[in-house]
Amino acid sequence: METSEIRRRFLQYFEDRGHTVVPSAPLPSPDPNLLFNVAGMAQFVPYFVGQQTPPYPRATSVQKCVRTLDIDEVGKTTRHGTFFQMNGNFSFGDYFKEKAIEYAWELVTKPQHEGGYGFDESVLYASVYYEDDEAIDIWKRVAGLPDDRIVRLGMKDNFWSMGIPGPCGPCSEILIDRGPEFGADRDWEAGDRYLEFWNLVFMQNIRGEGGGKEGYPILGELPKKNIDTGLGLERVAYLLQGVDNMYEIDEIYPVIERASELTGRKYGSEHEDDIRFRVVADHVRSALMLIGDGVTPGNEQGGYVLRRLLRRAIRSMRLLGYEDPSLVELLPVSLEQMKKSYPELETDFGRISQVAYAEEEAFRRTLTAGTTIFDVAVRETKASGAHQLEGAKAFQLHDTYGFPIDLTVEMAAEQGLNVDTEGFKSLMKEQRERAKADARAKKAGHADTSGYRELRDKGVTEFTGYQELSTDSQVRGLLREGAVAEFAEQGETVEVVLEKTPFYAESGGQIADEGLIVGDGLRLKVLDVQRPVKGLIVHRVEILEGVLRPGTDVHAQVDHEWRVSACQAHSGTHVVHAALRQVLGPNALQSGSYNKPGYLRLDFAWTSALDPATRSEIEEVANLAVRQDLPVSAQYMTLPEAREWGALALFGETYDEQVRVVEIGGPWSRELCGGTHVKHSSQVGALAVTGESSVGAGVRRIEAFVGMEALHYLGRERALVRLLSENLKTRPEELPAKVADLAERLRTAEKELERMRAAQVLQAGAELASNPRDVFGVQFVGHRAPDGVNGGDLRKLALDVRGRMGNEKPVVVAVLSVNDGKPGVVIALNDTAREWRLKAGDLVRIAAEKLGGRGGGKDDVAQGGGTDPAGADDALSAVEHAIGHQVTG
Structure with missing residues (x-):
């Protein structure tokens, strides 16, 4: 039975029994203490704790969940995954234990041809809270279970609470005996043989203060007793599909099959490869679902989790031997499976794939640059005899090259090293404190x-x-x-x-x-x-x-002026969003916005920068809409009605059953929105696009002023043009050509200066070649060039001097200069010097140490630099000393 069919049957079963089918809440959690929803009951918490009156007495849902604590364990076991789905049925004071058990048992055991799951009753068990005699009696009456198939467990296993004072209650689980090949008889702790797949929570008590899963006081009973159940969709899928684990179900395994085709490796033949295949399959599906719910890769919170999942999947494919871009091959495979339950993924796949592919492209660049630095750090760590990579090095990899600390830890472990994560965290904390000293103060x-x-x-x-x-x-x-x-x-x-x-x-x-x-x-x-x-x-x-x-x-x-300007900015945001979609296409969907009086910014899904012509077109479309004096209206409807009507919803937002839809010009702009707006588009006033930039992989940001702020901005631009025209003595319309001419003349002058400087540097070559120092038979030229000579010119000078001196005797040329306050050094050796076992790379490292830096290169030519100009003379002396030491040693 396909996973989508298991899902459909669950919802149909409970809908037929008077439950309202409630759509899954988005994956990002509105709870500030959580990144993502991790339980089926998450969106119903206000009803359970009495904050709100439920609009229906009973409900059912299939909630999308992401669990982040087990990311490092994914693939290592067959039970850990990040994205999962939790089927649930809920009663808010309507029915209680007996009905909940009756519903669960009927759906689980009813034959498949009658709409059930068709589990064999003889292998099913029930666990109960050890004091819950009422539940035991119901299991005996409703399911006919004998005493030896009802297990009493303690508070730790079979008593639920939110972890804080409030509603709680005993649990009862349905377990299946998978047979002796999965473990010992009556071993309830191992979790492999007697697998729990449906948990029924009887929320009937109020708990007090206390930590952990047990030991807190039970203060009394709730005035209304509630039901909260959770059936693990992936677990039921692998039980009904006859496979051993969640990675092999129909929604996940096709990605493993495609990865196997791409890499030429076979799943099931080698343990380490199997781990990587599972990581790929799980993380690709999780990324698909997260991006589908509006999460974009970033360095904070949910965005960081998504980035980590994508990068682990990409790197696992590389470790499996596949060097080409892999998401373009794997993401569509995951889509084909998941769209059966979530058809909106197919509609939105253009945006989803843009975000994912852009992140892979960025990470491939990161790997190229960062892996080189990582390899050097590993070599240095091992050469020093240490077994731990410095926290500062891990921070450099993160801060400069975009390496997540988890990736550094993972790669270091593969090299037999630990990472100073505490040192890394300390540096990260310092950086955050500097960067966010006043952030979110209000x-x-x-x-x-x-x-x-x-x-x-x-x-x-x-x-x-x-x-x-x-x-x-x-x-x-x-x-x-x-x-x-x-x-x-x-x-x-x-x-x-x-x-x-x-x-x-x-x-x-x-x-x-x-x-x-x-x-x-x-x-x-x-x-x-x-x-x-x-x-x-x-x-x-x-x-x-x-x-x-x-x-x-x-x-x-x-404040009247404040509100008027705020309305202009918010309506202007909707106008710009509609203009973006008109110019770029339907995939240019908003992924976040911010507006205040006179100013707006809008983040949207797009992978490349907008050229000036496109920006101008967007601005023109937006201003034409303003000029047309389009009517702005708002009306309330149900969320399904709004979606059917074509209203756009902001990704990641949680909406009530009744939503507010704001229209500007009818279907041209139709969005779910609770903000304040103008009455007609003309009231937005002037709209001036001021910038467009990247804010992450696959996400661009457009900024604009509206109303009086737009006029002030245009006034400043006009004043700037007038000032430039006066200074350059040209008319405004001729400014672009005049500035381009000046820039070209400046570039020509810089090239001429560069040529003259290089010629001046090379003029010293003949004199230097004619006056070497003899260092135990080696002809050594050590020269400090004038300040301002760049590395390229230093290299030309060193090669010129070496060429003039021939190969009759061993020659070492070391030239050094300080450019923009930073010293650089180049060392060149002829063939004879290398026959004497001298190496340019070894010598340049010695020089660079005196300069407070590092260097490297080939045996014949090497280059280095540092941060300490005061060490320049010592650097040349150190090279000369090293030559003598090596020749005589």
Whole structure:
């Protein structure tokens, strides 16, 4: 049975039994403590913990998940993978243990021709929490299981909680006996013979403080008992498909087959190769799904995980012997399997493949440059007798050549070395602290959200900002450093929650509104507005006058000019996005945005820079749309309706069942968006594209000013053109030709200066060749050229002097210069000197050490440099001494 069919049957079964089918949430998690969703119940947490009222009494879903902790174990065992799918059925106070067990047992054991999975009942077991006699009784009645096929396990194995105080409850698992070839009889700990594939969580209790999976107190029972189940889709697939592990199921194994064809290696014949094949198959599928949900490769958080997965897959293919680009061969194979369950992947494959292939191209360049440096570092480490690569070297590989630390550790292990990861982390921390000293200062949120949740329990904040810029309201509560407070005084900066507010909270790329909140003797300046928990709008305010207390009547007023400019920027972002898609095609999809009054930037999927003509065309299309005075409207509908209508969703965003669709000119621009907008496109005003750049593999960024800021920008450009025209004494329209002429004349002059400098340097060749020093029979020329001579000219001089001196006697020529404060040295030997076993590479390293650097090259010519000009004279003396030592030694 194909994995897609297992998935379909699960959803159909529970839909037929009154469950609402809920689409999977995107892989990126909205929880700030998690990168990705790791459990099927993730999107239902607000219902389980009582933050929100569920819109349906029972639900079912197949949740996309990514587990990052086991990346290093992927391929080494047959049980670890990164991307996986969790089938689940959920009850929010509707049904409980008996119905959950009944549903699970029926679906698992019902014959396949009747829509079930057709598992043999005789090999199925149930595990239960050891005190849960109720569950044991149900298993006996519903499934007819005897006592010897019901296993009592402790809190560690069969009791679930979120790891913090809150809902919890006993679990019951369905296990299958795979037979004696997978382990000993009744060995529940090994996990290979008695494989758990469906976990039923009976959420009925409230737990207290305590760490770990056991030992915390149970405080009582929930007022409503809930059901949360998780059936591992990949596990069921390999059980039903008759294969031994998840890598061999229909959604994954075709990638292994294609990798085997490309590399000429056979899967199953050699352990190390098998590990690499599994890494490739797992990581290619995971990357496909992550990019599909809007993650792009980067150096932080989820982007770093994706980059690491892609690079491990690419490098594994190289270790298997395949040097050519591999993702172009493997990603389409994974698509063919995954699109059966996720057809949107095929629709979006143009963008997905662009991102992936660009990352591979970048990594291939990285490997070429970084591997050379890595090899040198390994040789030096081993030569010194050490067994650990320095943290500074690992940091250099990461910072300069883009090598993830995991890759360095992996490659070092292959060479029998460890890596000083603590030293690396210390350097990384220093770099981050320098780079992000003031980053996200205004977001300094609190890890503990209990204060926000306490205020959220008093009700949802009503947002009135779509209809008005001011409203009368009442202070529902205030927080100081995340904790609920009773009052705050003049001069303090605190957070305020109102019953209703016109202030837009930062989201969807649009920054928060600014303005004032005033009351009787009270004046607050709004600095920021956020939504720390769903349904709650929190204002960070500076108290300019008065004492702030809960229950105070206030008037909230958004800064009118601020909002107008913000609307111009947000609507301008939609206009630019539509213009991009019109000019470049449908694959130029937005992958992130930021807009504030007068300014916008938009990240989009694209692999190459836009030429000036294309940028101008995009700008023209956008301004034509503004000029056409297109109507701007917003309406609410269900998410499926919005998708069917063709509305574009921002990748990685989590949407409610009801979504807001913003249109500009009908279908020309139709996007899911919660931001504030103008009423007609003409209100955006002027739109000036100011820049376009790369922000990562397969992602470009376009920036623009709108409204008055665009006019100010164009005014500055006009003033600059006028100034240049006056200084160059030419008309504005003739400026490009005039500047091009000046640049060409400058290049010609620089080439002439270069020729004259080289000729001047070479003039010294004859004199140097005629006056060598005799060093125990070796004719040595040591010369410090004038400052400013570059490495190329030094090399020409050394070769010229060597050529003039012939081969009758051994000749060593060492020439040195300091250029831009950095010394460089070139050493050239004739054939006779090399017969005397002298080597240019050895000598240049000696010189470079005195210069505070390094060098290398061939036996006849070598080059080096450093950072210490003061060592120049010592460097030439050291070379002369080394010649004498080697000749006489």
